[in-house]
Amino acid sequence: MSRPSPQPPREGEGEHPSAPENIRAIAPYLPGKSIAETARELGMREADILKMASNESPLGPSPKALAAIRAALADLHYYPDGSGYELKRRLSQRLALAPENFVLGNGSNDVLELAARTFLTRDDSAVYSQHAFMVYPLVVQAIGARAIEVPVRDYGNDLEAMARAVRSDTKIVFLANPNNPTGTFSAWSEVRAFLEGIPPRVLVVIDEAYGEYLPDDLVSPSAGWLASHPNLVVARTLSKAYGLAGLRVGYAFANRDVAEVMNRVRQPFNVNHLALVAACAALEDHEFIAKSREVNARGLEQLEEGLKALRLPFIPSRGNFITVRVGDAARIYAALLEEGVIVRPIAGYGMPEHVRVTIGLAEHNERFLAALGRALAKG
Known part of the structure; x- marks a missing residue:
């Protein structure tokens, strides 16, 4: 009489490989929210989403x-x-x-x-x-x-x-x-x-x-x-x-x-x-890089002026982004997201009152500043 085949243990039962403690303690790296994910969640067209979260080039590729x-x-x-x-x-x-x-x-x-x-x-x-x-x-x-x-x-x-x-x-x-x-x-x-x-x-x-x-x-x-x-x-x-x-x-x-x-x-x-x-x-x-630098410099100036008008403190930046103190960053992030504007909350970096914003084209920066003004007014 043949023996019945052994059944594999159900998930969660029996022994299983265990990673070292230092690996299990790692908090996964969370990238900026994607355009596709945001569009699915909000029921919006991807073309209507503005991503200013991951320090990507607003000009696209070379x-x-x-x-x-x-x-x-x-x-x-x-x-x-x-x-x-x-x-x-x-x-x-x-x-x-x-x-x-x-x-x-x-x-x-x-x-x-x-x-x-x-x-x-x-x-x-x-x-x-x-x-x-x-x-x-x-x-x-x-x-x-x-x-x-x-x-x-x-x-x-x-x-x-x-x-x-x-x-x-x-x-x-x-x-x-x-x-x-x-x-x-x-x-x-x-x-x-x-x-x-x-x-x-x-x-x-x-x-x-x-x-x-x-x-x-x-x-x-x-x-x-x-x-x-x-x-x-x-x-x-x-x-x-x-x-x-x-x-x-x-x-x-x-x-x-x-x-x-x-x-x-x-x-x-x-x-x-x-x-x-x-x-x-x-x-x-070289022409593309020169344009990237020029667009970034102009965009940084535009955002700085807009943030000053909103009376929000920001950290002077040498990158293609600017980090601004908004108070309740989680609320501001969520309010911006409702308008299809993605920025980067940075509580994971030990800065729970700040968001990081990628410098965009002039129209991107204008849309962000307007949405930010409305988000602040709701508070």
Whole structure:
């Protein structure tokens, strides 16, 4: 007589794999609400939704990138170039570095995580600022390392306090300049002095995701620091000013030895074919970048003037966004959402009275300011 087949346990019964405690304690990263999700919830057309939540380009992608994507569509049956040869070559020409200095990533988030996975263990600590990009604490916690969060000064990086926070077990310092979500900026002379005060055994990761929005007199000189600071990693992205957020492509440059070990850790083919060809084309689209910077500068001025008229305090920004104190941010966020305007509440960053607003085209900014005025009046 045959035995009955064993029945699998019902969900919730019996033994099951258990992730380590540090993993189970991670609060998932919550991106800005999408246009499609908002349209479904509100019963609105997607075309009527205005997203000003995720610091995306209001101009769309670089036209040269779009043309390159169309030309590459017939090659999708091939794996991408795992070495990213052409993109590294173009980056090396732009920054006067060797191709071996570069690490490519699926967005700059990828290279930030690569730095942590390569150099950080659960016996180490990592330093970062309060109100800093949420990926820093997330990757530190995922590894099980000890996080050292340094209080801000005027919503910005307190570089002296961050240097003092470095301990004997510290392996990485994360520093965003400009910072997200506050938009604050540290003078490069101060960043250089900070870097020189950090022990050479500690990796300093500078996140320059918003660097393209800086005026010409504030452009980052960090590529020139590699020769004298082999503990430096600089992360950049093509998601913001270049308009390629949907493709996910970023990069880091570092000392050759540092880049080499990071490239050992990264996933094979971590940047897809369309992202590679689009990035190469976008880097050459100087007219588009100039327009992106111009639109952003004008939009920032428009929002600042509008917020002053509403008597709302805001943090002066060097990015493509502005963070404003609105009081009951959850209520304001919900009221704006009812009008189809998506902004970013940042209570998760320890700023429950603020929202972050992406700088848009003039008509976007005007619509947001009008909706914000109505939301405030309801209170």
